[in-house]
Amino acid sequence: MESRGYIEAFTPADGKAIAELRGVSKRFGDVLAASDLNLTITEGEFLSFLGPSGCGKTTALRMLAGFETPTEGDVLLDGEVVNALEAHHRPVNMVFQQYALFPHMTVAQNIGYGLRQRRPRLPKAQIAEKVDKTLDIVQLGGFEDRKIWEMSGGQQQRVALARAIINEPKLLLLDEPMAALDRKLRKEMQIELQDLQRQLGITFVLVTHDQEEALSMSDRICIMREGRIVQVGSPQELYDRPNSKYVADFVGTSNFFDGTVVEQPGPLTSVRLSNGMIMRGTPTEEMSNSEDVSVSVRPEQMTLQRQGEGLTVEVRNRIFLGEHTEYLVNHETLGDFLVLSPRQSEQTEGAFTVGDTAFVSWEDSAALILDRN
Amino acid sequence: MTARTRNWLLLAPAGAWFLVMLIIPLTVVFIFSFGERAPAGGVVPAFTFEQYANLPARWAAFKNTMTLAPIGTLSALLIAYPLAYYLAVKSSPKWKTILLVLVIVPFWTSILIRSYAWIFLLGGRGIPALLDWVGIEGVRLINTPFAVLIGIIYGYLPLMVFPIFVSLDKLDKRLLEASSDLGAKPWRTFLQITLPLSIPGIATGCMLVFILLMGEYLIPALLGGGKVFFVGNALVDLFLQSRNWAYGSAVAVTLVVVMLIAVTVYMRLITRLGASREDVSIM
Ligand SMILES: Nc1ncnc2c1ncn2[C@@H]1O[C@H](COP(=O)(O)OP(=O)(O)OP(=O)(O)O)[C@@H](O)[C@H]1O
Ligand SMILES: [Mg+2]
Numbered sequence: 196m197e198s199r200g201y202i203e204a205f206t207p208a209d210g211k212a213i214a215e216l217r218g219v220s221k222r223f224g225d226v227l228a229a230s231d232l233n234l235t236i237t238e239g240e241f242l243s244f245l246g247p248s249g250c251g252k253t254t255a256l257r258m259l260a261g262f263e264t265p266t267e268g269d270v271l272l273d274g275e276v277v278n279a280l281e282a283h284h285r286p287v288n289m290v291f292q293q294y295a296l297f298p299h300m301t302v303a304q305n306i307g308y309g310l311r312q313r314r315p316r317l318p319k320a321q322i323a324e325k326v327d328k329t330l331d332i333v334q335l336g337g338f339e340d341r342k343i344w345e346m347s348g349g350q351q352q353r354v355a356l357a358r359a360i361i362n363e364p365k366l367l368l369l370d371e372p373m374a375a376l377d378r379k380l381r382k383e384m385q386i387e388l389q390d391l392q393r394q395l396g397i398t399f400v401l402v403t404h405d406q407e408e409a410l411s412m413s414d415r416i417c418i419m420r421e422g423r424i425v426q427v428g429s430p431q432e433l434y435d436r437p438n439s440k441y442v443a444d445f446v447g448t449s450n451f452f453d454g455t456v457v458e459q460p461g462p463l464t465s466v467r468l469s470n471g472m473i474m475r476g477t478p479t480e481e482m483s484n485s486e487d488v489s490v491s492v493r494p495e496q497m498t499l500q501r502q503g504e505g506l507t508v509e510v511r512n513r514i515f516l517g518e519h520t521e522y523l524v525n526h527e528t529l530g531d532f533l534v535l536s537p538r539q540s541e542q543t544e545g546a547f548t549v550g551d552t553a554f555v556s557w558e559d560s561a562a563l564i565l566d567r568n
Numbered sequence: 569m570t571a572r573t574r575n576w577l578l579l580a581p582a583g584a585w586f587l588v589m590l591i592i593p594l595t596v597v598f599i600f601s602f603g604e605r606a607p608a609g610g611v612v613p614a615f616t617f618e619q620y621a622n623l624p625a626r627w628a629a630f631k632n633t634m635t636l637a638p639i640g641t642l643s644a645l646l647i648a649y650p651l652a653y654y655l656a657v658k659s660s661p662k663w664k665t666i667l668l669v670l671v672i673v674p675f676w677t678s679i680l681i682r683s684y685a686w687i688f689l690l691g692g693r694g695i696p697a698l699l700d701w702v703g704i705e706g707v708r709l710i711n712t713p714f715a716v717l718i719g720i721i722y723g724y725l726p727l728m729v730f731p732i733f734v735s736l737d738k739l740d741k742r743l744l745e746a747s748s749d750l751g752a753k754p755w756r757t758f759l760q761i762t763l764p765l766s767i768p769g770i771a772t773g774c775m776l777v778f779i780l781l782m783g784e785y786l787i788p789a790l791l792g793g794g795k796v797f798f799v800g801n802a803l804v805d806l807f808l809q810s811r812n813w814a815y816g817s818a819v820a821v822t823l824v825v826v827m828l829i830a831v832t833v834y835m836r837l838i839t840r841l842g843a844s845r846e847d848v849s850i851m
Binding site: 291 | 745748749750751754764
């Protein structure tokens with residue numbers, strides 16, 4: 196998190212729970228879209244739901260917004276169960292994936308919509324003033340009288356954002372808000388969104404299937420799979436201590452060697468691979484002998500040398516990435532895997548070329564023994 | 569072939585149709601309306617305003633048309649909107665198709681036959697007999713403006729339902745969720761989002777029904793029994809029965825003018841309501 200330039204690092208323990216899912220399940224006919232979700236969302240944090248398509252991210256978000264009622268379990272906002280509380284009574288706002296802006300209203304009318312619904316009514320002048328202020332926050336000053344269809348995709352996204360934040364919600368839900376933007380604009384918006392979140396202090400819950408986006412923006416990430424929450428943690432925790440092969444694969448890149456546990460003498464566990472080879476690594480949970488596991492080694496934790504110990508491999512491909520060089524190497528029985536070599540070691544060892552024979556090694560403790568499912 | 573000639577070619581069939589079926593007859597009728605009645609029927613060319621001076625004799629037909637057409641349009645709208653809303657928003661996809669078909673089914677038989685059914689229902693042995701039986705006596709329905717109104721609503725309802733259904737059906741449901749998310753209660757969402765976005769459908773439906781109603785003659789003829797007649801009935805009478813073409817033409821020209829004025833006023837109203845001119849697809 197230091198890399199994000201935080202003055203004070205955020206930890207969930209800092210604040211109070213703003214929202215909570217307690218054993219929440221949601222069934223659509225035969226489809227179990229969400230299954231036993233347990234999650235506490237802390238005031239002021241930036242939390243992301245990350246997972247592949249169809250894993251239930253939107254469903255989770257829609258239950259927080261009040262568009263879906265859980266089949267089982269409780270949704271809490273500010274400590275109160277709100278399962279059946281309709282969306283228009285919840286202090287929660289959502290930025291929709293396709294923005295869902297009102298086509299028959301101007302930009303300013305869209306943004307002021309939430310304030311106009313308040314009862315008792317707010318004075319017109321006060322609404323106009325807040326709309327102006329919010330337009331400035333999202334850098335759309337001067338666009339107030341434009342029609343929605345006169346705005347570009349990126350501008351529409353800002354309008355959608357402004358329309359939500361003007362209400363100062365306790366929770367801002369964003370369902371893949373950047374999916375429709377091109378890469379460059381998406382990067383810009385990611386940074387703006389982070390700035391905005393810090394500036395406003397609103398709790399953000401973002402849905403995405405882009406791991407890079409989740410890693411760069413979130414305080415915490417909630418990884419989902421087939422309707423279940425697999426792991427929740429800071430980007431760093433998930434990267435360094437994934438609790439399963441699924442998470443290690445989803446967060447960053449890793450090499451996996453499948454096998455079964457044979458021995459657990461001390462802090463390290465031994466695993467017999469399918470080719471008979473024994474690998475050692477740090478277990479991530481209680482394990483029993485002969486359990487099916489996967490040994491995970493990140494490419495940057497491997498060293499590639501011309502001579503020495505380790506696996507004998509043949510270099511298959513080389514991609515120069517500036518600070519690092521990525522090698523695709525092949526082992527006779529273990530197959531292909533990736534090694535990331537820092538520039539420094541390139542300079543001492545000299546660059547490998549395709550076809551070279553080399554030796555790959557790593558610290559046993561850097562290898563993680565993960566649940567394979 | 570230049571784009572220009574291609575455009576002209578595309579327009580040619582419609583243009584020819586328009587000329588032969590609309591412009592020429594209208595011009596003829598316009599010229600006739602200044603003529604005089606020939607002794608054996610038909611028209612003698614002349615230039616006199618005599619026919620127009622005679623218009624008040626047909627005042628009742630104009631009055632009936634100009635009251636029952638707007639009232640019929642409005643009533644059809646009030647009944648069609650909730651129906652279209654239910655079909656588009658509330659019904660499940662499976663029922664939607666079935667119900668839509670049910671709305672069209674009446675079109676499978678001629679309006680003539682269906683109106684005869686109404687003659688029976690509204691006649692002495694129909695609903696009045698039933699009312700008699702429960703103790704409400706002396707109700708006369710057939711050959712009243714009310715009977716004509718019933719016939720109008722019945723006959724034109726599908727024409728009103730469809731455009732409204734289409735505009736409600738293509739309404740993005742996420743807009744309704746967004747409105748609710750921003751704190752609007754359901755009825756405020758309806759007033760601020762659903763209704764304004766269905767104005768194109770309402771406008772099209774009303775225009776369609778109103779224009780057709782202005783020229784209606786079958787329903788008043790059957791359910792009004794010669795007591796409640798429209799301009800259309802007057803025209804049939806003048807052209808086919810009394811063969812007074814000159815006077816008939818003056819009545820027809822007046823009807824066209826009245827219709828043009830009504831439609832212009834209506835367009836003004838709709839544009840002011842926020843729908844753009846292009847939204848009214850029939851124009
Ligand atoms: N209204 C619904 N009716 C029936 N099934 C639904 C409904 N909404 C979602 N589902 C199903 O629930 C599962 C989870 O859907 P959800 O939209 O939450 O996925 P997601 O993680 O948001 O996916 P994506 O990244 O593609 O948006 C899917 O299998 C989906 O088909
Ligand atoms: Mg989704």
